[in-house]
Amino acid sequence: MSKTILRTTHSPSIIVDHVSKSFLKRNTHSFKEAFVGFIRGKKVRADRFTALNDLSFQIGEGESVAVMGMNGSGKSTTLKLISGVLEPDSGAVYTRGRVAGLIEVGAGFHPDLTGRENVYLNAAILGMEKHEIDARFDEIVEFSEIGEFIDQEVKHYSSGMFMRLAFSVAIHVELDVLLVDEVLSVGDAPFRAKCSAKIKDLTAQGVTMLVVSHSVNMVRDLCQRGIVIKKGKKIFDGPIEEAIEVLNKK
Template sequence: MHRLLVAETTTQPSIIVDRVTKVFLKRNSHSFKEAFIGWVRKKKVRADEFLALDDLSFQVGEGEAVAVMGLNGSGKSTTLKLVSGVLEPDRGRVFTRGRVAGLIEVGAGFHADLSGRENVYLNAAILGMNRAEIDARFDDIVAFSEIGEFIDQEVKHYSSGMFMRLAFSVAIHVEVDVLLVDEVLSVGDAPFRAKCAAKIKELTATGVTMLVVSHDMNMIRQLCERGIVISKGKKVFDGPVEEAITALTK
């Protein structure tokens, strides 16, 4: 993937997705016996292609909060993974400006055998913070996550909600330019989700760009003013969020 750090001006977009196509191989399932016989006979496993994204293009400006919407299998999560750098496009280009933090899977990047404290330092370091910066923000990270007494417990004993709270808290306490959020805000109780929404609004007000995937229309309404609707890998709508929700439900 070509990744571009463009000049930091308010006139420049923070995210550019330029005619991106992504194809996955969808393999037929085989029993162990069939796979073994095929290997012995040098027979190739049949595979066909699944077109996850088809010539997708859009831009997101600095400080925008944009929802990527679509039915299951439409390509919205693939889009976020391409922007984050987890995946690379088969065709087209993805450009991002500045530091990108992604909350794409609950607990992604956490080491199960490390404590919450150790994972805070590990994940913050991956996101580009040095030890002094992490030390300075550690108490705020723990306080926001509401993990409290469990911070020194191995995270393999955490619930999915605890994973999400700690991962989200680390990400929002790092100085990021682009924040990517995929469904993780649907985990946790209503008061914590409201606190996350308020924090995201605070971040976007300071110029942080956000791209969010969620099936929670109320959450999307709270966070985003613009929605991009994807259907079968193609962009079918890009505009005001209420119109995007209407286009999605047609």
């Protein structure tokens, strides 16, 4: 079922309802193998990899929740489903309000446009009107700390500069839900601290946050609750310290 936007004011901000998602995984790993197989009349096998298996949880307004697990557990797939980048094979995902996702560093940036032009492009994608962007442009640039590079094409930006600008745009949108996937691990310590402080400020204002990170210190600092996923299944949902303990045992 496609993502649906909840309008009821008393609803949770995010509902993941018995969601499953799988992807095709081909067993032929190179063009040479595929060509030899074709000559021999051998069919290329394609198996399915189950990324998520009947996953369910709810997140209330203003909660800061970490999605945790080892590589390949389904964490990033979960965020992509909530953001609307992917659709579930079964089950449903519901969100309430405006969702801003920092799923990949530089995602949504056009390499041949300048930082200034990408601010307007990304903010428009997130639902801001031009007059809103005009009013907040200086704040966005100031927070990103890349003012001297704002009129350069972003293909010349480092990954840290991408992250700074993408994060700054997202947090200056009137958002209800913020999704963050590892991008706060990019950049220097002072900027990461500033981002963490801003996220805490947003959650204090009622913004819901869902974060994927391998950094125990980061999730401990930002989140009160942790959801641990293993091989696409939820194995724990509770206080962040207990979630960290469960993760460390797996």
